[in-house]
Amino acid sequence: MGAKRAAGILMPRPGERTNLGFFIEDLGFYVPFGDNFDLKLSGDIYTKGSWATRAESTYKKRYKYNGRLAANVENRLTGIKGLTEGSNAFSKQSMFGVMWSHSQDPKANPYWLFNANVNFSSSKYYRESVRNQYINTGQVFTNNVNSSINLTKNFENAPLTAQLSMSHSQNYNTGDINIAFPRFNLTMSRIFPFAKKNMPKEGLIQNLGLTYSMQAGNEVNTNDKDIFTDKMWKDQMRMGANHKIGLQTGITLxxxxxxxxxxxxxxxxxxxxxxxxxxxxxxxxxxxxxxxxxxxxxxxxxxxxxxxxxxxxxxxxxxxxxxxxxxxxxxxxxxxxxxxxxxxxxxxxxxxxxxxxxxxxxxxxxxxxxxxxxxxxxxxxxxxxxxxxxxxxxxxxxxxxxxxxxxFEYLRLSSSYNFSADEFKLSPISINGMTSLFDRKVNVQFSSTVNPYKIQRYINAEGNEVAQYIDELGLGNLRISNMTLGTGYTFDNSTFGGKRFDAKNYKKRGTVRDENFYYDSDNYAQFAIPWSLTANLSYNYSKGTERKGSSTGSIAMNGKISPTPYWAISANATYDFIKSEITYVRFGFERDLRSFTLSFNWTPMGTYKSYDFFIGIKASILQDLKYNDRSRLNY
Structure with missing residues (x-):
């Protein structure tokens, strides 16, 4: 039987940052409502005028559903009031973020299913939040976010599926927002109207299959400035429907x-x-x-x-x-x-x-x-x-x-010839394939596009060289216009013939603080040191009509090792072997202190150079007793 939850004050965390001033973060209170629902309200206050407030709720009903709802509002002030230029120029930004996830247990109702995954925020929310918690989670690199809310109905005795949904997509770089609300979809899976029931289908008529789908809805393409304004409702909203009927049949010749x-x-x-x-x-x-x-x-x-x-x-x-x-x-x-x-x-x-x-x-x-x-x-x-x-x-x-x-797992070549085209009737040749190396431990995927048309070069009126494809085919004209290559592999304890640790080989196990150790017949503690190293390689080459093509390529390395049962060390790095430079490095350290947990993450270089230090009590009833120190990007 779990411990009974109780309401209480959340202990704040004081500190100081150069661009925000002295602060108190995570000040608030927690209130449980029965066994299925709770609410946590908290906020941050900074002496230079910035503030943030948050509301978070989790809910769960066993064998039915579970979910989490969070809403954040922030007002970020930086710089010196009155200054409009320079590194200390005054800046004021209001930001918000709404997150909601809801999952229904599939066994709760096989014919009705409701799920939601909402992530809606200001375009600069992850990158310029008052707090920098999104640096270590990697969300600071987010360029696009999507949301969806779906209610699906499956019909028991009919080949139909109906869905009522809402969706949202947002580009943080451009500020563009697309919202569909609501949208109705009706899909009929393939039926064979002329086939005899419980009999094999013969001929083109009996094999004739029919499908149908319908989409109907409202959609808005807007931006940060126009969202929820009269302009959005009157000028930017569209509605419509799309009906699709498909017929397919076949026979073996x-x-x-x-x-x-x-x-x-x-x-x-x-x-x-x-x-x-x-x-x-x-x-x-x-x-x-x-x-x-x-x-x-x-x-x-x-x-x-x-x-x-x-x-x-x-x-x-x-x-x-x-x-x-x-x-x-x-x-x-x-x-x-x-x-x-x-x-x-x-x-x-x-x-x-x-x-x-x-x-x-x-x-x-x-x-x-x-x-x-x-x-x-x-x-x-x-x-x-x-x-x-x-x-x-x-x-x-x-x-x-x-x-x-x-x-070759597969090697495919494909193209097409358009009889009705005025020129360039033959499409570029597409080549893609996959092979495996080292007893299928490493998969290598590749693709390429080959253009079969001749390139004509000439000097234009400005004296610059211009190149273009002309409608002239020939084997001598074949030219790779694009090529990609990707592969990856994970090394671990067993890669070089090492054996995995098996507790069944030991009769004695430690107790109290040594329960993760097993002891051999000589009473020596045994512990497998789990480690892994994943390397992923990607390469792309493109060459249009230019004389010289361009390439991009990188190797991403992700490693983790646990030298003891209570330590975990990780490192991530990306190396651009075209530019011969390291583009990203991140180190992580975790320590299980039994009653406490400690972690330190450090990004020593690049645009998002930062660190994060955390120590807190593991017991759920005391989780608000913690210390968390994060740097800003310019620490």
Whole structure:
């Protein structure tokens, strides 16, 4: 039976910082409400005028749900009042942050599910908070945050799923905010309306599958300044719906060539239409949004066929190192057709006359919520080939006498040819693959794009060299325009043949302060020193029409070791081997003091140079008895 919770005052932490003055942090009180809900209110006060206040609540109902809600409001004042320039210029910022997480136990109700994960704040909240707790958590590097609230209904005797949701995305660099509230989704999984019940499906008709989905909602694209203002509600909100119907069927030709046929129908509804006109007075293009119900619809057709070709070589010499090679080739070819919905006959595109009396066509539905684009003519042939290559190698240490070695887990080449394009009909060739090394302990993934068109270079009127692709194919023109490579591996106690610590090998175990030690027959304490070192390598090369390409590459190292059961030491570092410089270093130390816990984190270099020291009591009833010292970025 757990200890009974009680209300009480939270002990504050005093201190002093150069840019904030003397302070008292974490002053507040805690109040439990029954066994399922509590509330903690606290705040910070700084002598130079800054302040912060926080409210936090956790709740839980066993076998039902659990969650946490937190809200922070801060007013940060730095510098000297009256100064507008220099390092001591006066600055005043008001910031807020709201966090809410809610999880429902899946067993609580199999047909209704509610979950929430909300992270909504001012754009500078993580980077310039009055307190610097987000430096050591890494959240100071956050550029984008997302939130979602979902209520899902699964129907017991129907292939339907309905979802009512709200979502939010925020870019801290630009201040842009996107909010969708609410949004309704209805999805019908594939059904076979012409198939006989409980009978195998035969032919194209019985294999015809039907899917349907519908999205409807409101959405706002706004920013820090306009959020929750009249401008947001009147000018920036859009609403609409999108209906999608999918048909797919298939049949196997000559027992070896699976043929798939599919078609998609898409209908979009919206509440606005765009009108463009050229104003000859000011020489500008003016946009006018007409409110009212509008709709458009598109469809397409696709066909594809593929097969597998197997190649097998068995070495007649049973004593040879390589006993056999297996190669699986999977060629595929497909055809895609979409009508030219951008043509005048469909009425989706309108035209205006520019200053040169030329017609300029535009999509009048481009600002609708689900009206991102209207496709033009597609009349293309898609083709590719995938490879899987492995060897059977003799291995006397394996019970089978051999082991399989993957040369390529996969190696894929793909491209397409658009018959309706005016030029550059052949798309760049995409190559990607994965292989494994050291008995599949290290995976190496790579991808590349090869451009088959010729590059023409010339000197322009300004005397500068200009390069561009021209519509001329040839093997001599093949040129890698992009390439990526990534791999990683984790070393630990067992990497170099070491054995993992097994407590079953020891009959005696320590007590009181030595319970983490085991003793051998000579009464020597035994303890495995767990350690790990993870290395991740990433490399990217890009080269457009330039004579010289550009590269980026880094190695990230993360290590941790526990020299004793009560010590943990960690280190993180990133090395840019293109620029030959260390871009990030962080050290961490943790000490279990039995009743207390102690930690120290230090970032000695870079933009977010800082440290954090913490010591506190482990017992939950005394967790507010602690000392926490954090530096600012310019310590």
């Amino acid at each position: 000559a027992n070896y060539f699976p043929l798939t046929l599919s078609s998609d129908y898409n209908e979009v509804w919206g509440d606005n239409r765009l009108i463009k006109n050229y104003n000859s007075v000011n020489g500008k293009i003016e946009d006018t949004t007409l409110k009212g119900f509008n709709s458009y619809r598109t469809f397409n057709f696709n066909a594809s066929v593929s097969t597998n070709i197997y190649g097998l070589y068995l070495n007649p010499n049973k004593d040879a190192k390589i006993l056999g090679i297996q190669h699986v080739i999977t060629p595929s070819i497909g055809y895609s057709y979409t009508p030219d919905f951008q043509s005048q006959s469909w009425g989706y595109y309108k035209a205006y006359q520019n200053q040169n009396q030329e017609e300029v066509w535009y999509n009048q539905y481009q600002n609708m919520l689900y009206g991102v684009s209207i496709p033009g003519l597609t009349n293309s042939l898609n083709f590719g080939i995938s490879n899987n290559l492995e060897m059977k190698v003799k291995d006397v240490n394996d019970p089978k006498g051999f082991k399989k070695v993957k040369i």
